[in-house]
Amino acid sequence: xxxxxxxxxxxxxxxxxxxxxxxxxxxxxxxxxxxxxxxxxxxxxxxxxxxxxxxxxxxxxxxxxxxxxxxxxxxxxxxxxxxxxxxxxxxxxxxxxxxxxxxxxxxxxxxxxxxxxxxxxxxxxxxxxxxxxxxxxxxxxxxxxxxxxxxxxxxxxxxxxxxxxxxxxxxxxxxxxxxxxxxxxxxxxxxxxxxxxxxxxxxxxxxxxxxxxxxxxxxxxxxxxxxxxxxxxxxxxxxxxxxxxxxxxxxxxxxxxxxxxxxxxxxxxxxxxxxxxxxxxxxxxxxxxxxxxxxxxxxx
Numbered sequence: 001x002x003x004x005x006x007x008x009x010x011x012x013x014x015x016x017x018x019x020x021x022x023x024x025x026x027x028x029x030x031x032x033x034x035x036x037x038x039x040x041x042x043x044x045x046x047x048x049x050x051x052x053x054x055x056x057x058x059x060x061x062x063x064x065x066x067x068x069x070x071x072x073x074x075x076x077x078x079x080x081x082x083x084x085x086x087x088x089x090x091x092x093x094x095x096x097x098x099x100x101x102x103x104x105x106x107x108x109x110x111x112x113x114x115x116x117x118x119x120x121x122x123x124x125x126x127x128x129x130x131x132x133x134x135x136x137x138x139x140x141x142x143x144x145x146x147x148x149x150x151x152x153x154x155x156x157x158x159x160x161x162x163x164x165x166x167x168x169x170x171x172x173x174x175x176x177x178x179x180x181x182x183x184x185x186x187x188x189x190x191x192x193x194x195x196x197x198x199x200x201x202x203x204x205x206x207x208x209x210x211x212x213x214x215x216x217x218x219x220x221x222x223x224x225x226x227x228x229x230x231x232x233x234x235x236x237x238x239x240x241x242x243x244x245x246x247x248x249x250x251x252x253x254x255x256x257x258x259x260x261x262x263x264x265x266x267x268x269x270x271x272x273x274x275x276x277x278x279x280x281x282x283x284x285x286x287x288x289x290x291x292x293x294x295x296x297x298x299x300x
Contacts, residue, residue: 003105004142005044007134009114012121017158017179019127022115024146026131027103028138030164032197033185034272035224037259041134046086046103049265050079054098061090061099081267100265108145116153128156130181137165144169147176160220163203170206171213179216179248182207186228187236195228204240211244218248223285224255225277234285238292250289250297254282 008025016023028044040047048069055077061070067083070090077098088101115129122128129150136143136159143159150157159173160181184203186192192200210217221237223229241247254277263271282299290297 002142002145003107004111004139004146005046005103006106006111007041007102007104009111011118013130016130016132016160017128017181018156019125020118020121021127021130021158022118023130023132024111024115026133026136026139026143029133029135029162030138030198031135031162033222034195035222035227035255035259035274037256038134039259039263039266039268039271040102044138046088046101047266048079048081048084048086048088048090049100049102049262050077050267051098051100051261051265052077054096056096056098058095060093060095064090064093079267108142108149111146112149112153115150115155119153119155122155126156128158128178130158130160132160132181135162135164137161137169140165140169144173144176147173151176163206164198165206167206167209170210174210174213174215177215179218180210181220181251182210182217183220183222184237184240185222186233187240188228188233191228191233208244211246215246216248217244217246219250220253221250221289222253222255223277224274225281226274227255229281229285231288234288235292238289238295238297241293241295247295250293250295252282252285252289252297252299254285254299
């Protein structure tokens with residue numbers, strides 16, 4: 001039985017495809033976007049989040065951990081992440097919810113069973129299931145089987161992807177996906193490698209492959225003020241979209257700093273942070289992209 005590492009199943013999602021949807025978030029991602037709002041999705045394994053602000057230093061976690069990761073020293077809770085295996089035993093003993101295990105192995109049937117509980121809402125709203133992450137293609141066997149089961153169950157299927165995976169993977173799942181929500185961080189190759197750690201050419205190649213094979217695509221563009229929102233980049237997004245035949249729309253996603261606190265709880269002290277995107281800048285981005293394409297551009 002194929003199992004996947006899931007870190008969230010979000011019901012009644014209205015921002016991850018049409019209608020009311022259930023979004024299934026998978027762990028593991030090949031990109032390291034500096035502005036990521038889900039840094040807990042990067043690693044493909046279960047991880048422990050420690051929120052020091054919630055900790056009451058009760059010490060109940062110390063004897064609960066079989067690996068000695070927790071200590072109370074001079075009235076402070078000290079967590080040694082190096083020895084943590086993500087077993088989650090300490091979480092059950094934490095009374096203040098300062099400890100949270102991110103990631104749980106779930107079978108395809110378990111996930112489908114959970115998703116189908118809300119099928120009435122999907123049918124009445126044109127919704128369905130959305131696979132997101134992380135990057136769903138990082139757990140390809142699980143993703144492929146889950147997509148296939150979803151279509152067999154009569155569900156509308158969206159897949160959000162960063163596009164960084166073997167082209168063969170996209171060819172194999174193409175029959176099971178109704179809409180690809182395709183992330184486009186920037187059209188500047190050098191900047192893409194610097195901001196995400198990976199090659200833009202692979203992502204562009206897979207985007208063109210999907211387009212040439214008739215996939216229904218929506219581009220999703222996460223924009224950060226002063227980082228990837230230059231006039232050239234915004235125009236480039238529109239110009240790229242104009243060269244494609246099956247892009248139904250471009251969704252602009254403004255930056256928000258919600259990943260910062262999660263990064264700290266994961267022991268990442270150095271993490272990019274900027275203010276929330278002002279509404280007027282968001283509108284200006286949309287207008288700039290729209291001037292370069294006939295494809296509808298809007299807010300995500």
